[in-house]
Amino acid sequence: MSTPAAHAVAVRTRGIDMFFGDGETKVTALKQADFEANRGELIMLVGPSGCGKTTLLSVIAGTLTPQTGTVEVFGQRLDGLSQEELTTFRRKHLGFVFQSFNLIPTLTVLENVMVPLLIQGTAQAVAVAKARAMLEKVGLKGREEGRPNALSGGQQQRVAIARALVHEPSLLICDEPTSALDKDTGAQIMQMVRDLSRSPERCVVVVTHDHRIFRFADRIAEMEDGRIRRVVEDASLLDTNHL
Numbered sequence: 001m002s003t004p005a006a007h008a009v010a011v012r013t014r015g016i017d018m019f020f021g022d023g024e025t026k027v028t029a030l031k032q033a034d035f036e037a038n039r040g041e042l043i044m045l046v047g048p049s050g051c052g053k054t055t056l057l058s059v060i061a062g063t064l065t066p067q068t069g070t071v072e073v074f075g076q077r078l079d080g081l082s083q084e085e086l087t088t089f090r091r092k093h094l095g096f097v098f099q100s101f102n103l104i105p106t107l108t109v110l111e112n113v114m115v116p117l118l119i120q121g122t123a124q125a126v127a128v129a130k131a132r133a134m135l136e137k138v139g140l141k142g143r144e145e146g147r148p149n150a151l152s153g154g155q156q157q158r159v160a161i162a163r164a165l166v167h168e169p170s171l172l173i174c175d176e177p178t179s180a181l182d183k184d185t186g187a188q189i190m191q192m193v194r195d196l197s198r199s200p201e202r203c204v205v206v207v208t209h210d211h212r213i214f215r216f217a218d219r220i221a222e223m224e225d226g227r228i229r230r231v232v233e234d235a236s237l238l239d240t241n242h243l
């Protein structure tokens, strides 16, 4: 049944179990993980290393298919989609900042940022202009023509962020987006990310260990052993010792 609250939800997972391997090598990454993020919201996901944060992001992004449970993104159930439909869905709606950046080493910095636009069919000249503008926003003007491996870790991370933001995705997922950034650069990036979230058509999910950026969150979901333990609106309620 449709309720007003249901319309506010951008991302919903129910009863997600996700394990890797089997027998003695079996690792359970998610155990009945129920997660919800609202439209217009920037929600953070925190928890100790290995608790399942990246796995949950991959499930929400549709790049990992859980053994059990349902995933819904902006009203679309992902579990019923074919691989092709999932790819189309991701290209259109998703921006992902990977924990390991995942830049394409053979492409220039500018070309890396153009990728999401080009695969959507944006004209070359428009893609160049948008990618340049986004690189300037993340403080990388003048580095467009170089290769990613000529950049520092923090600079590469900003290329990854520019690539995820350039097509203004409805769902932006960031896995430790400030891990290689200094405090001021991290705050600037988070301000951009937060600005993007301020629309009922959008939602941002950020995994982080960086308590300096907690203030940008509307809510913070705490994960433990493959499930969401609790959700708080005020970061001061978190037990930060184990994060």
Ligand SMILES: Nc1ncnc2c1ncn2[C@@H]1O[C@H](COP(=O)(O)OP(=O)(O)OP(=O)(O)O)[C@@H](O)[C@H]1O
Pocket (backbone or CB within 6 Å): 020, 021, 027, 028, 029, 047, 048, 049, 050, 051, 052, 053, 054, 055, 056, 099
């Ligand atoms: N592809 C995989 N194959 C086997 N095990 C995996 C795989 N991906 C994740 N795992 C395991 O699942 C568990 C959760 O991993 P995950 O990467 O989601 O943790 P995390 O919370 O993101 O940790 P971190 O903060 O260190 O990034 C870990 O025990 C990990 O070893």
Ligand SMILES: [Mg+2]
Pocket (backbone or CB within 6 Å): 053, 054, 055, 099, 175
């Ligand atoms: Mg991780």
